């Protein structure tokens with residue numbers, strides 16, 4: 001009897017598992033509402049006049065304005081200065097295009113729907129989080145034993161990343177619609193194709209490395225995903241800006257949607273920062289996996305398909321970071337690399353579990 | 366910058382380039398000029414190409430592309446049977462793949478070529494960069510560019526302090542913030558964030574360490590399997606292994622001299638519910654000693670918890686039952702007593718195997734013969750007349766051993782290696798029962814089966830043992846791989862999270878006798894942090910050199926002329 005395929009632990013708690021399912025379905029319903037609210041936000045925004053002002057499209061030629069020195073008089077009559085104002089300017093040759101006004105483009109109704117959408121997303125996030133938590137409690141282990149559990153955790157974390165960025169007052173409101181859409185797709189896939197009854201783990205998964213390795217893997221995936229959305233939108237926005245700059249007239253739909261996004265430079269920077277920030281953690285994830293494999297399977301690296309694709313993903317992201325440092329590869333080419341790298345991650349996540357068999361085939365698709 | 370720059374702007378640009386010079390040690394990108402002359406020229410050209418960032422990038426992409434087939438096509442190092450199966454099913458594709466080494470991607474010539482080139486490139490990149498970096502550490506940050514207003518972050522104010530005072534204060538403030546700062550040509554130049562470069566170099570060097578460690582591991586590794594029955598032991602020498610694999614540079618001398626004994630194996634199983642029978646714990650309790658005769662120590666080995674001895678790891682891989690049997694000859698003398706490991710054939714511990722009595726047995730007429738028994742064991746019997754003989758539960762709750770008996774020659778002397786779990790009955794004769802059928806019997810612990818015709822007996826003892834299989838592996842270099850990995854992560858973090866930046870401060874006495882302070886910052890990439898940091902530094906310096914009262918006349922005349930019309934206020938540029 002091969003131990004690695006038979007060891008399992010306590011029995012799942014059926015009630016909690018049922019509650020978890022209800023919560024996940026509720027989360028989906030609320031995400032759906034959030035999706036409609038975002039749609040409304042974009043639709044109302046497209047009517048807005050603000051979005052149409054040429055000022056938003058042309059490089060800002062702010063009137064010659066001297067670096068400000070503001071003097072403030074205090075008690076004794078001596079003039080003390082507030083912080084000297086710092087002036088910034090781009091020297092990297094990027095177009096000085098300001099960010100678009102956002103989905104609602106200042107339209108009041110659009111703005112209202114935008115707020116509703118975010119509130120609904122928060123609610124859905126809480127529900128989904130509860131779903132993941134009860135699932136974990138029902139099996140009394142980390143809820144990462146099969147693809148269904150991965151998927152629900154993954155989208156929870158992705159939304160969590162987005163909401164955190166919002167709380168940190170980062171300019172990420174534009175992420176709302178694409179994110180909620182894909183979260184719905186992810187959950188839809190999870191509850192239909194990937195659904196697995198809550199059950200025990202195969203013994204090779206019985207290890208605290210499960211917590212370390214899998215949680216960081218999911219977190220990295222969620223951040224890579226958000227970075228990937230940034231890279232994709234960058235490509236659209238960049239061609240839009242290029243067209244405008246060369247005097248072309250982009251299509252009406254493109255204009256309406258793309259003009260409201262942040263500038264290509266901002267999107268590019270956003271995507272780079274996320275990808276770069278998470279790359280060390282992804283490196284750690286792979287190494288943690290190797291250490292775990294060393295304990296569980298007796299070798300730390302064996303070119304198992306999952307290992308191979310983690311490696312490919314890693315090298316692809318390393319290529320992306322290199323590309324950014326290499327003249328001639330900045331901008332669009334680097335963005336393509338970021339998308340390819342994320343595609344590798346996705347394939348590792350879905351493709352390898354579904355199409356390829358290996359030691360990691362706990363998947364239970 | 367736009368392409369149509371006025372000549373003056375161009376010179377400004379070159380001044381800016383100088384200010385940003387050596388802010389990193391990344392090699393300059395030059396167009397792939399064709400080499401001029403000769404072998405050396407070509408070699409130089411080739412070397413410069415190989416160590417350029419562009420080629421490094423291409424090699425990186427090739428490396429990830431090259432790794433793909435290994436995940437889709439069966440690999441010899443993972444599963445040789447699957448490769449064989451693939452070969453059998455694809456008569457044209459199979460040999461073609463074989464030629465292209467697609468069944469051994471990760472040791473193939475072409476895959477090796479990619480990563481060796483990449484690592485040559487890497488070394489060719491690291492060495493000059495390290496020198497350069499050392500040079501930068503010894504040198505000083507370059508002096509302030511002429512027009513500070515052109516830098517990505519800029520601020521200015523007027524103060525009554527003397528320019529020298531301002532410079533001194535600036536030096537103090539910057540040094541306090543751990544900038545490397547010095548006064549040069551009427552300005553203060555400072556730089557910080559060298560750890561970024563150090564981290565980057567450390568990361569790339571760590572990659573080389575990891576590669577070497579991994580390669581060494583592959584060449585020197587060894588891995589073997591051993592089945593041990595409770596009470597038995599194992600000494601780590603080649604002859605004791607059931608099967609053994611090793612890397613091409615492995616030397617049997619390198620097997621760590623240790624030994625261990627399996628004291629007892631514990632398996633517990635879910636007793637009820639839908640998961641009845643699923644294992645809860647598997648634990649092998651062993652006594653081991655390091656070295657040839659080191660002190661004995663106790664330890665338990667579990668799945669995911671290998672025992673580490675002297676650089677080797679002992680993994681628990683499998684387990685099963687070894688019923689103890691005693692065989693007596695016609696005179697009632699014990700000729701064989703052993704716990705015979707049987708191989709499990711299902712999840713509930715049903716197991717089969719063979720009991721072979723090689724010597725010591727004489728039949729009734731006093732002739733030497735060998736005995737053989739086919740054994741079928743169930744730890745939990747369903748009960749008489751309740752369907753088949755398969756086990757109902759993996760724990761030994763109701764153990765039953767079924768035996769059938771043969772005599773003659775076991776065929777082990779023929780020199781052909783034999784499967785210990787199978788009986789080769791070609792030279793054996795069946796013991797027959799009264800109806801002339803093969804003689805067989807089901808035994809409960811303690812029961813004895815008498816061979817027909819008083820030819821002796823076999824007893825199923827109450828002492829049922831368990832066995833466990835272990836994998837013993839030695840993978841030298843894994844410690845170095847780990848060290849490399851940790852260094853790589855630390856280096857990466859330094860490289861990606863630390864920004865290398867320069868700050869300049871210039872104080873000049875203006876025409877009206879008031880000192881104009883200018884501060885500017887430059888980073889390797891645009892960052893929101895740079896202006897923030899500059900503002901902070903400026904605020905500190907401002908405490909030392911506060912603003913002069915505003916002159917009554919046109920307040921901004923002085924600065925407007927020096928400012929740039931393209932300048933965008935900080936709030937607008939970075940969001």
Ligand code: HEM
Nearest residue numbers: 318321325389391392416417418421486487490565860861
């Ligand atoms: C073995 C494969 C390699 C991997 C996985 C790798 C990975 C990376 C990563 C992740 C970075 C990003 C860190 C950062 O942006 O600061 C980086 C930067 C860098 N790499 Fe590599 N690298 C490899 C090979 C090379 C080679 C062969 C060269 C030289 C030709 C090289 C030169 C550089 C340089 C100069 C930087 C810094 C760029 C900068 O300062 O922004 N790397 N590398």
